[in-house]
Amino acid sequence: MLSKAIICSLLLCLLSGSTLAVPVAGLVPSASIIAPEPSFADNPAWPEAGEFSWEWPVPGFQYLSASFADPYYLTHTGIDIVGRSAGLILGAPIYAVDSGEVIFAGWSPSSGYCAIVETDTEISGHRVITRYMHMSALALTSRDFGTRIDTWRILGYVGSTGNSSGPHLHLDVNARDIHGALPQRHAIDPMLFFAHLYVPMQP
Numbered sequence: 793m794l795s796k797a798i799i800c801s802l803l804l805c806l807l808s809g810s811t812l813a814v815p816v817a818g819l820v821p822s823a824s825i826i827a828p829e830p831s832f833a834d835n836p837a838w839p840e841a842g843e844f845s846w847e848w849p850v851p852g853f854q855y856l857s858a859s860f861a862d863p864y865y866l867t868h869t870g871i872d873i874v875g876r877s878a879g880l881i882l883g884a885p886i887y888a889v890d891s892g893e894v895i896f897a898g899w900s901p902s903s904g905y906c907a908i909v910e911t912d913t914e915i916s917g918h919r920v921i922t923r924y925m926h927m928s929a930l931a932l933t934s935r936d937f938g939t940r941i942d943t944w945r946i947l948g949y950v951g952s953t954g955n956s957s958g959p960h961l962h963l964d965v966n967a968r969d970i971h972g973a974l975p976q977r978h979a980i981d982p983m984l985f986f987a988h989l990y991v992p993m994q995p
């Protein structure tokens with residue numbers, strides 16, 4: 793089934809660390825597969841569900857094929873957004889979930905066409921950064937680096953570029969300590985910012 797076949801690797805695209813989402817061949821989800829427990833290493837400043845209400849990036853496509861820390865994957869530090877049926881979401885516009893500043897728009901082998909926006913959302917001294925991956929095409933260019941955008945700005949279009957086996961939007965959210973000497977990344981479940989929406993798993 794496509795929803796579980798979507799191989800979404802996070803890797804690179806500028807800020808990323810070494811996270812890699814790999815389906816576990818031959819295994820079904822079980823308690824024996826231990827997903828990492830993403831958390832702020834030294835600052836448990838997770839947002840309360842409902843504390844922030846971001847806009848959904850692909851209106852009309854409110855299903856997930858993979859959730860944050862999905863046990864099917866060894867690590868998955870974001871959400872995979874799809875339509876109710878496979879393929880329907882291909883080419884859908886991807887909108888900025890929050891206002892902020894464009895810090896990257898380009899290509900990486902694993903993320904495909906990818907945009908990174910540092911949002912205006914801040915949590916306990918952490919900047920909140922959003923990454924949109926696997927686009928079929930970008931609406932932003934390198935000229936947009938460093939520019940401010942509003943919520944609902946079109947960033948690109950849903951695709952399956954990079955390490956992906958079907959059309960979907962991989963969205964991940966990372967907090968970066970703005971006070972530390974080195975920027976530390978902490979993955980946050982994106983759904984904490986969409987608690988006001990009903991987003992079931994793809995049937």
Ligand SMILES: [Zn+2]
Pocket residue numbers: 800801813858868870871872961962963
């Ligand atoms: Zn993903």
